[in-house]
Amino acid sequence: MSHHFNNSNIAIFTTKDSKDVVKLSISYYKHIGIKKICIVCPRDHYQELKFCFDNIEYIFDEEITYYDEIKESSKKFGSKRYWYLQQFLKLSLWNSSDKDLLIIDGDTIISKKTLDSIILDEILFYTKEDIARYNFFINSAFNLTTSDKSFICNFCNFKNSNKFIFERNFLQFLDLVESYILNSNHTDLSEYQLHGTLEFSKNKKIKKLRIFRRADLFIFGSLKSVADININNLQNFFKGYDAICFESNHKRNIIKSFFAHIYKALRISW
Numbered sequence: 001m002s003h004h005f006n007n008s009n010i011a012i013f014t015t016k017d018s019k020d021v022v023k024l025s026i027s028y029y030k031h032i033g034i035k036k037i038c039i040v041c042p043r044d045h046y047q048e049l050k051f052c053f054d055n056i057e058y059i060f061d062e063e064i065t066y067y068d069e070i071k072e073s074s075k076k077f078g079s080k081r082y083w084y085l086q087q088f089l090k091l092s093l094w095n096s097s098d099k100d101l102l103i104i105d106g107d108t109i110i111s112k113k114t115l116d117s118i119i120l121d122e123i124l125f126y127t128k129e130d131i132a133r134y135n136f137f138i139n140s141a142f143n144l145t146t147s148d149k150s151f152i153c154n155f156c157n158f159k160n161s162n163k164f165i166f167e168r169n170f171l172q173f174l175d176l177v178e179s180y181i182l183n184s185n186h187t188d189l190s191e192y193q194l195h196g197t198l199e200f201s202k203n204k205k206i207k208k209l210r211i212f213r214r215a216d217l218f219i220f221g222s223l224k225s226v227a228d229i230n231i232n233n234l235q236n237f238f239k240g241y242d243a244i245c246f247e248s249n250h251k252r253n254i255i256k257s258f259f260a261h262i263y264k265a266l267r268i269s270w
Contacts, residue, residue: 009038009097009099009100009101009102010029010034010036010037010038010102010104011037011038011039011040011059011093011101011102011103011104012025012026012037012038012039012040012103012104012105012106013040013041013086013089013090013103013104013105013106014039014040014041014049014105014106014107015041015042015045015106016041016045016048016049017248018106018107018246018248019048019049020226020227021106021107021108021109021226021246022039022049022051022106023051024109024226024229024234025104025108025109026051026053026056027053027231028109028231028234030053031231032112032115034115035055036055036056036057037053037055037056037057038056038057038058038059039056039057039058039059040058040059040060040061040064040089040093041058041060041061041106042060042061042062043060043061043062046058046060059093061089064089064092064093064096065092065093065095065096065170066092066170066171066174067089067092069171069174070085070088070089070092070174071085073088073174073177073178074088076178076182077181077182080188084189087189087190087191088174090103090158090191091166091170091173091191092170094158094163095163095166095170097158097160098160099160100157100158100159100160101157101158101160102118102119102155102156102157102158103155103156103158104154104155105154105155105245107154107245107246107247107248108154108155108243108244108245108246109234109243109244109245110155110242110243111234111238111241111242111243112238113238113242114209114242114243117207118155118157119157121205122157122203122205123205123206123207124151124196124199124200124203124205124206124207125151125153125206125207125208125209125242126149126150126151126153126196126206126207126208126209127150127151127152127153127208127209127211127269128150128208128269129150129152130150131146131148131149131150131152131190131193133186133187133188134152134187134188134189134190134193134194135193135197136186136187137177137180137181137187137188137189138193138194138197140180140187141176141177141180142165144197144198144201145197145201146197147197147200149196149200149206150193150196151192151193151195151196151197151199151200152190152192152193152196153192153209153211153243154211154213154243154245155192155243156191156192156195156196158195159195159198159199162195162198162199165194165198177189209242209243209269210240210241210242210243210267210269211241211242211243211244211245211269212237212241212243212244212245212263212264212269212270213245213247213269213270214245214247214250214256214260214270215244215245215246215260216246216247216248216250216252217250217252217256217257217260218257218260218261218264219254219257219261220261221261222236223237223244226246240264240267241267241269
């Protein structure tokens, strides 16, 4: 299959906490033919995320349109403020982009085959997740028909054609999110679920994502240390999965690690 990655906007949203994963992901993406990648990070994390690769562009969080307004808005969400800050920054960058924008979370690496499906075949991936609170917001705020599919996949190919959701006024969108969510205990925004719902209304080419989100739980084998993983290790892993994620917020113990290895052996998403 021919590749046209170079015609695509690809942005990795990250912090210095995921620097080893980002470094590995860039090595892999360069290996499969992606020429240009954008890293989006806080300005004061730049030095730790400054990698020796060609054609790496950096966008600092603080440079994203409406950063000050977004920062103030996210503070209103209390313990979820950093989560909302990241969501709003992603949505604002998409809103200011001049074409489709594939955003990938910094702790996640996507396989070559899956990238082909996303970019070239416009496949909409979904996972198994409780999405009731996100769908409640989408239905209430925008009167959109939701589905039982979770489009929360640690990445999203945000389509230029779906930016109508902002009605050319991103700050009004922020106000809308605040008015619905801050006055309810039963709802939240998911940027990925929102876009997935918009795209699913016209694109029924869907596929279940085989993702392993708990790779941080591995305690033996080639994937136990991100810093020591090479491209061959990833390629072998991607024979059974579409994406791998090294989320750092899991409690680790020997039992969970045991199950992580069992599920990986059985190629079960977890």
